[in-house]
Amino acid sequence: MNLETQKECAPLPPGEGPGERANESLKFSSASIAGRRQHNDDACAVCQPEGAELRSRGALAAVADGVASAEAGGEAARAAVSGFLSDYYSTPETWPLKKAAARVLQSLNGWLYRKSGGGEIKQGWLTTFSTAIFKGASVHLIHIGDSRIYRLRGDRLECLTRDHSRALGPGRTFLARALGMDAHVDVDYRREELQPGDTYLVSSDGVHDFLPAETVVGILHNSGDNAARALVDAALDAGSGDNLSAVVCRVNRVEASDDDLLNHNRQLPFPPDLRPGNKLDGYLILQELHTSSRSQLYLARDLDTGELRAIKTPSVNFSDDPLYIERFIAEEWTGRRLDHPGIIRVYPPRPERQFLYHVLEYIDGQNLRQWMQLNPQPAVEQVRELIAQLVSALRRLQRMEIVHGDLKPENIMVTADGRLKLIDLGGADGAGIREHLNLADDTPPGSKNYAAPEYFLGDRPSHRSDIFSLGVIAYELLTGRYPYPERAGFRHYQLKHYASLRYTRARQHREDIPEWIDGALRKACAPDPGHRYPALSEFVHDLHTPNPEFSHERERPLMERNPLLFWQLVALLLLLSHLLHLL
Structure with a gap:
């Protein structure tokens, strides 16, 4: 199963051939085939959203390899990939990436575990899962099982994940950790800084178990946009009898770290002291509502809509304080992501904003x-x-x-x-x-x-x-x-x-x-x-x-209600006892 996803990460129908997705910074290629087996129990996907969703959650490449000894391994792999794509991009933007991915995988693992009737290997919905999430200047690696994530930097190929398998003898291994295997799952997490020219490979064992490192390096260097399919074909020619899946991501340019709001808004000057009748980027100042050493609050009217708004401006006392400016900008970022009748609403600024300030709901x-x-x-x-x-x-x-x-x-x-x-x-x-x-x-x-x-x-x-x-x-x-x-x-x-x-x-x-x-x-x-x-x-x-x-609070002994007072009284009694003894 090969899922190529667009802006909203809606899966396309499964296919057998390679897929390419490109933008200015990252370029992906993917391929997944059944190989010499009757059915393909692998699943792979690429998701490249745009705009705010790309900045907050990143682009990703994922591979899941359904456990061959489990009857529902293929269904588990497809469910893991499609479920992760759907749920990960729906998590609150205020969650850190690591927490968002962990929460989604814990939920998916619980569902797979229940589907398999409590982790029975034979009938289990068991699958490996590995994804590389490219966000800003970093890549976040999420991994469980024996699929792998590699990085090619220059001529050095490095495996960035650790197989969760144990050797049973020559040529025999036992998968020790997988989605759906237990009620709780431990997922490996790793974060790496990106460099222009890096190439990342996410592959199932049907690919990397049959290709030496020098062959992988050569294909990644020389196969261009067809690298994923070239790796799959080379592993098949090398005798792979398993399903084969690979996703390749080339890092053409490293984007600025995370949300650019901080970098953009920290360049804006503080507005001057405002008085009734002043205009600020399309808002008419009506009166000052509150002032403190840290900020000023004004009542204003939106000249486009006629609605009342509150304008919060930073104090010039902190114009050279970078921590204050960062917190002021973070206040706007946070407020714009909260929607509750019991929390003040923060409105997005106008595109032509010339100064640093917040536009808030006016509360009478x-x-x-x-x-x-x-x-x-x-x-x-x-x-x-x-x-x-x-x-x-x-x-x-x-x-x-x-x-x-x-x-x-x-x-x-x-x-x-x-x-x-x-x-x-x-x-x-x-x-x-x-x-x-x-x-x-x-x-x-x-x-x-x-x-x-x-x-x-x-x-x-x-x-x-x-x-x-x-x-x-x-x-x-x-x-x-x-x-x-x-x-x-x-x-x-x-x-x-x-x-x-x-x-x-x-x-x-x-x-x-x-x-x-x-x-x-x-x-x-x-x-x-x-x-x-x-x-x-x-x-x-x-x-x-x-x-x-x-x-029954008063019935509790003093030792439980106030241990500090209890020991102070004990110390005082001992001191008095000692003084009386000396007298």
Whole structure:
């Protein structure tokens, strides 16, 4: 089976002959034949999308070799290739490539495993799978089984994958790992930098087992656009009795790394201070909405549509700060990929944009800080509703593998009809964002009173970091206070360890809060991320339904409730005992 795919990666009917796909940077050729066997249990594919899809997910070459001893090996190979093409290009753009490929293959493996009735070799849907994904200046290799991926650089041919097989004796091997063989699959991943002139070969064992390296090098150097078919024919002539598949990719030019948004927009100048009546790239500035040391926000009217928009401009204080500029650009990139009623909408810029700024949805309302000042100590049920809205928005971020990073009342808007919207995605972070925009690995902490402790201890933030911030906001909505001593001022916040934060029970500020809700708040904003809720749904459940674990909180020994205090008291008692003994 030979799949040649176009922009949308829709498979064409299977064929026996070679296929060629070319653009300015990469040139592919492929071939797959049954050889001396009655049926072709191999499958191969090439996919070259265009535009944003090419930048975010890349072009790929894939080969799957159905296990010959399995009755459904051919079906498994074809399902693996077509399923990967379909699902991989449908994964969220904010996922890093490695995660996207792994998620798709885990899903495919589970489906094949169930089809085979639990991994029975004889009737199993078992197949190898190897793909080279060309994205920006890198190639990402995904591999399981004994198909192979080679690189020819100059005259040196190098195998970049490791066969997942074991020798049983002379001329006999056992495939130790394949899709559909087990309920869980371990997939090899490798990333390599591309160089102009590189040639990559993805082949099944019916090809590479029958061709010496010097023959492969000669064919790749001399066969031009017909290299894949020439390799298949040469292996067949060399005595191959297996199915034969090969995909060849020639790297003519190395594209700029990943998304070009960062490279393009970092060249744009900061806009000048704007005043009512000014025009900016087709937007009429109506008034200033907010200003801070880091940015300005203006109300504007789109002169083409007449609709109101918010324009966010960077502060000139950071015009020479490359990290600030990268984060400002990343905020736009992230927002344009989120579509949720509880998250502010970020609109694409005009093609003729001359300055660096964001075009945002205009939200007519007040921020949650202002709402809290007008509604001190609201009813528990009202707080539950507000938290449920925030949880819905945070779930969308979680599915996109994004951590908001700066949840606080000032970054949450309350509309006229009482709906909440997350704004200010400047602290948003995730592996996919860093990969696509080539950002630094460091994540700046948000506000001192809401940012999770791991930001200040050098540990990597996660979705539990947002749960911490959400717990603090819920606590503040109910009590008007912080669960930990307020951290005021602009000095760099120092935190030595998680145990140095001491939770103040919400019931000390508001006696009508049930003990079990206080327990849910304490767990949500636990200093140690390992002690927090692992899922937003658990926090929501415990805010609505009494958890027996919290109802008996006072009955727990001090050692469990506060181990640091327990050992401090022990040390104090020992010290007093020693002093009394000396007296």
